[in-house]
Amino acid sequence: MPATPTRSKLGLLAALGLAQLLIGLDYNIVFVALPDIAGLGFSPQTLQWVVSAYAIAFGGFLLLFGRLTDALGRRRMFAVGLSLFALGSAFGTIAVGEWMLIAGRGIQGLGGAALAPSTLALLSVGFREGAERNRALGVWGAAGSAGMVLGSILGGVLTDAWGWRAIFAVNIPLIALIAALTAIAVPADDGHPRLRGLDAPGAILTTASAILLVTGLTLSAESGWTAPATLLCLGLGLAAIVVMLFVESRTGNPLLDLGMFRNRHLATGTASTFLFMAGFGATAYFLTLYLQDTRGLGPAVTGLAFVIPCLGVLLGTTAGARLATRYGLRTALVSGQIIGLLGVTGFARFVRADTEWVTLVALTLVFSLGQGIVFTTMFATATTGVDESAQGYAGGLATAGQQIGGAIGLALLIALTSAVSSPQLTTAMMGIAVIIALGLGVALLVPRTAAVAPQ
Template sequence: MPAARSRTGWALALLAFAQLIIALDFNIVYVALPEIGRELSFSDQGLQWVVSAYAVVFGGFLLLGGRASDLLGRRRMFALALSLYAGSSLAGGLAEGPGLLIAARAVQGLGGALLFPATLSLINTTFAEGRERNRALAIWGGAGASGLSLGSLLGGVLTDAFGWESVFYVNVPLAGAAALLAFVLLARDGRREQGRGFDLPGALTVTAGVTLFVFALVQGPETGWTAPEILAAFGATAVLLAVFAWIEGRAADPLMPLRLFTNRSLSAGMAITFTFMGTFGALPYFLTIYLQSVHAYSPLATGLAFLVPSLAIAAGTQIGERLVGRIGLRATLLGGLLVGAPGTALIAYAITADGSYAALLPGILISGLGQGVTWTGMWIAAASGVDAGEQGVASGMASTAQQVGGAVGLAILVALTNSGLDGLSGEALRAELAGGIQTATYVAAAGILLGALITLGLKKQARAPEPDRAPLAPEPVLVED
C-alpha cells in the first residue's frame, strides 16, 4: 500500500507539472509580443496571430483530444501531446519569419488540446471520486495558478535577458522531460476495446465547426463583425455543428454521446466553465493592458504584479477542495462565485487613469480567492457521475466550453473597452482606455453572478463522500506500448 500510494503521488506530481506547462505557455508569450513584432516584421494585425493561432487550434481540437484519450490511451496521448509541445516550441524559437512562428503556435495549440483532456481524465480515473479526487484536482489547479504567475514573470525575465526566442526554448526541456517521465510514472494503457469506433465524421464536423467559431470570435474584433470571412465562418459553424448533432444522434459509437448532457453535474460544470473563462479568465488580459498601456509598467514589473493574484488563486484552489467535503459542491461553487463577483467589482472600482496597483490589491485578493474556489469546484462537477471510459470526452466537453467561453467573453469585453478609442491620443487616449477597461471589468463581475445562478442547477446533495473509496483499478495491461 505505501508503494502504491507513493506511485500515485509521483503520478499526480507529473500531471500537475503538465498543467503548469499549459498555464506557463498561455502567459509567457504575451510579454514578448512587442519584441517578436519588431524582429520578425509582423504587421500590427498579423501580430495577434501569435496568440490567436494557439487559441483557435486549442479550442477547436479539445473534444477530439478528449475522445482520443478514451480510445487510444491516456498515457499515449499525454506523451504525444508533450512531444508536440517540445517540438513546436523548438521550431518557434528557430523561426525567422511570421509564417513559421504562427505555424509553430498552431501546433502548440494542438498539443494543448491533446494534453489538457488527457491530463484531466488521468486524474479522474486514477483517483476515486470524492475526497481523494478533489484533493488531486486542487493540487492540479494550484499548479495551473503557479504557471500563470511564472509565465508572466519568466516571460519578462527571459525576454529582457535572452530575447524573445527564449520564451519558446524554455518549453523544450520541460515538455520533453515530462513526456519521458510519463512512461515511468503513469500506468500503461490497456488494449483498445473491441467494437469501439472513432466516429470520424463526427470528429471532422465538430473540430471544423468549433475551430471556425473560435476563429470568428478571435478575428471579428480586428476585421469587423460584418466582414465576409467572419460571416462565412459563423454560417459554416452553424451548418457543421448542426450536422455534428445529427451524426451523434445516429452513430453507433458517437464521438460525444448526447446522453452525457443528461448528467446535470456535467452540464452545469460545462456552463460554469463557459462563464468562468469569459469573466475571470479575461481579467489577466485587461490587467495587463491597464498596467502596461495606462501606467507604463515594464514586462518584468507586470510579471511581478501578477504574483499576488496567482498566489490568491492558488490558495483558493486549496480552500475549494476542503469546502466541497464540508458543505457540498453546489454551496462551494456558489460561495466562490459570490466572493469573486464583488472582488472583481472592487478591481473595476480601482481602475482609473490616476489609480495605483495598491488600490487594486483588495479586489485582486478577494477575486483571486473566489476564482480559485470556483476553479476546483467546476472541474469536480464536470467529472462527477461520468463513467471511467468516458472521462476523456467529458473533460474535452468541459474544456471546450471553457475555451469557447473565453473567446466569447473576450470578444465582448474587448469591444466594450475599445468602443470610444477612435481618434484619441495622449492623455485623452489613456483616460478613455482606463474607463473602457473599468466598464469591461464591471461587466465581467456581472457575468460571474450569472455563473452563480447557473450553479443552482446542481443537485443540492452533490457533495464529496466522507470516506475515500479505493482508487479505481488501473486498466488491465494486455498490450505493451
Template sequence: MTHRAALTLALLALSQLITSLDYFIVYVALPDIGQDLGFSAQSLQWVASAYAVAYGGFLLLGGRAADLLGHRRMFVAATALFAFSSLAGGLAESQTLLVAARAVQGLGGALLFPATLALVNTRFAEGPARNRALGVWSGAGASGLALGSLLGGLLTGAWGWQAVFYVNVPLAGIAIAGAYLLIPADGPRTRGRRFDLPGAVLATAGVSLLAFALIQGPESGWTSPPILGGAVLAAVLLAAFVVVERRGDDALMPLRLFGNRSLRSAIAVILVFGVTFNALPYFLTVYFRTVLGYGAVATGLAFLVPALLIALGTQLGGRLAGRIGMRSTLLIGTAGGAVGAALVAFGVSADGSYANVLPGIVIMGIGQGLTWTGMWIAAATGVAGREQGVASGMASTALQVGSALGLAVLVAAGGVGAATGAALATGLRTAVFLSALGMLLGAAVALTFARERAAEPALVSVEEL
C-alpha cells in the same frame, strides 16, 4: 496517499502547468516579437490567435482520442508534440514559421489537456481523493494563467522572447520521462469501439471556425465577409455535428452525457468562467503595461500576487467541495469573484496605481481558485472512467469558446481596441465591470447543482485500492 500516487499527481500537475502557462506567457512578449520579426499591429495578434484557434478546435478530438487510444499514450504523444512545436517557435526567424509553430502548439495542448485531466480522474477515486487531487491539479492550472504573465516578463527581460518557447522543452522532457516511470501502460484497445471520423471532422472544423470568428472579429470587423462567413459556416457544421452524434453508435461526443446533471451544470459554469475570469489577465496586462507604463518584468511581477492567491483558492476549493459540496463552493467562488472584479474596476483609472486594484485582486484571486477547482470536480462527477477523456474535452471546449467569446465581447463593449490614455482606462474599467456582472451569472448557474451532503473525510486513491 502513497508515495507513488503523490508523485503521479505532481507529474500531472506539472503537465497542466505547462499548458496553462503557455496560454498567457506569450502576451507579455508580443511587443518584442513584433519588433524583432516585423509583425504589423494587425498580424501580431495571430501569434496568440493561432494557438487559441487550434487549441479550441481540437479539444473534443483530443478527449475522444484519449479514451480510445489510451490516456498515457496520448499524454506522451501530445507532450512530445508540444515540446517540438515550442522548440520550433523559439527557433523561428520568420512570421510564417512562428505562427505555424503556435498552431501546432495549440494542437499539442488540445491533445494534452483532456488526457491529463482524464488521468487525474481515473487514477483517483471519486470523492475526497479526487477532490484533493483536482485541487492540486487545479492549483497548477489556475496559477499558470497568472504565472504565465509573470514568467513571460522575466524570461523576455532576461533572455529575449525566444525564452518563452524554449522553457517548455525541458519541462516537457521531464513530463514524458515521468509518465513512463509512474503511469501504468495502457491496455489494448477495447474491441467494438471505433473512431467517429465524420463527427471529428465536423466538430474540429466547426469549433475552429467559431473560435476564428470570435478572435478575429474585433480586429477585422464583425460584418466583414470572412467573419460573417466563418460564423455562418461554423453554425452549419456544428448543427450537422449534432445530427451525426444523435445517429452515431460510437459518437465523438455522446449526447447522453448531457443527461448527467453535474456535467451539464459544470459546462455552463466553465463557459461563464471563460467569458469572465479568463478574460481578466488580458485587461490587467493592458492596464499595467499601457496605462501604468510598466515594463515587461514589472508587469510579470504584478501578477505574482494573483498567482499565489489563485493557488491558495484552488486548495481551499478542493477541501470545501468535500465539506460543503460543489454547489456551495461554486456559489462562494463566483460571487466572491464578482465582488473582487468590481473592486478592481473601481481601482482602474488613468492616474491609478497597483495599490488601488490590489484589494480587488486579492478577493478575485481566491474566488477564481475556488471556482476553478469546483468546476472541474463537477465535470468529472458521475462520469465513467472510459468516458473521462471526452467529458474533459467537452468541458475544456466550453472553457476555450467562453474565453474567445468573453475577450471579443468585453474588448468591443469597453472600446479597448483603439482607445488610448484616459479613454483606454475608462474602457478597461467598463470591461472589468461587465466581467463582474458575468460572474454573478455564474453564481446563478451554481444554484442549479443538486444539494449535497458532505463527503466522508477518507482519502483513497485508485492505487491504494
C-alpha cells in the same frame, strides 16, 4: 515511454500538475513578448495570430482528442501531447519567419488539446472520487492557474534577459521532466487501442465548427464584426453546429454524445468552465493593459506584479478543494463565484488611473481567490458521476468549454470596451461581473448530491 512497476500517486500528481502548468504557461507567456516578436516581420494585423493559432488548434481539436483519449489510452495520448508540445516549442525557438512561428504555436495548441483531456482523465481515475480526488484537483488546479500567471511573469523576464525565443525554449527542460515522471509514475493503458467505430463525420463537424467559430471571433477583433471574412467564418461555424447536432443525434456512437448532458454534473460543470474562462479568464488581459498603458509599468515589472493574483489563485484552489470536501461541490462553486463577483465589482467601482496600490492589491487578491475556488470545483463537478471509460471525453468537453469560452468572452469584451467611452478597465470589469453572475446562476443548478463527505 515504458511503464515501470513503481508508480506512486505523488509522482502521478507531479506529472499531471506539471502538464497542467505547461498548458497554462504557454497560453499566457507570449503576451508580454509580442512587441519583440513583431520584429520577426509581423504587422499589427497579423501579430494576433501568435496568440490565436494556439487557441484555435486547442479549442478545435479538444473533443476529438478527448474521444481519442478513451479510445487509444490515457497514457498514450498524454505522451502524444508532450511530443507535440516539444515539437511546437522547437519550431518557435528556431523560427525564421512568421509562418514558422505561427505553425509552432498551432502545434503547441494541438499538444494542449491532447494533454488536457488525458491529464484530467488520468487524475480522475487515479484518485478516488471524494476527498482524495478533491485534494488532487486542488493541487492540479493550483498548478494550472500558477502556470498562467507564471507565463505572464516569465514572458517579461525571459524576453528582457535573452530575447523572445527564450519563452519557447524554456518549455524543453520542463517537458523532459514531465516525460521522466511519466515513465516512472503514470500507469500503462489497459488493453489495445480501439479506433473501430470512431465517429468520423462527428469528428470533422465538431472540429470544423469549433475552428470556424474561434477563427471568426479572432477575425472580428482584427477586421470588425461586419467584415466579410468574419461573417463567413461565423456563419459557416454556426451552420456546422446545426448539421453536427442533426448528425450526432442520429449516430450510434457519436463523438458529441448529447445524452451525456443528462448528467447534471457534467452539464453544469461544462457550462461553468465556459463562463469561467469568458469572465475570470479575461481579467489578466485587461489588467496587463491597465498596468502597462495606464500605470506605466514595464514588461518585466508587469510580469512580476502577477505574483499577487498567483498567490490569490493558489489560496483559492486549496480552499476550493477543502470546501468541496466538507460542504459539497455546489456550495464551493457558489462561494467562489460570489467572492469573485465581489472582487470584480470592486474593481469596476473603485479602480481608476490614480487608485492607491493597496486598494488595487486587495481587490486583486479577492477576485483571484474566487477564481481559484471556481477553477478547482468546476472540473470536479464536470467529472463527478462520469464512468471511468468516459473520463477523457468528459475532460475534453469541460476543457473545450473553457477554451471556446475564453475566445468568445475576450472578443465580446474587447468589442464592448471599444464601443463605449468610459475607461477600458472599468467597462471590462463590468462586463466580466455580468458573466460571473451568469456563472453563479449555473452554480446554483449543481445537484445537491454533489456534496462529498470527508474521507
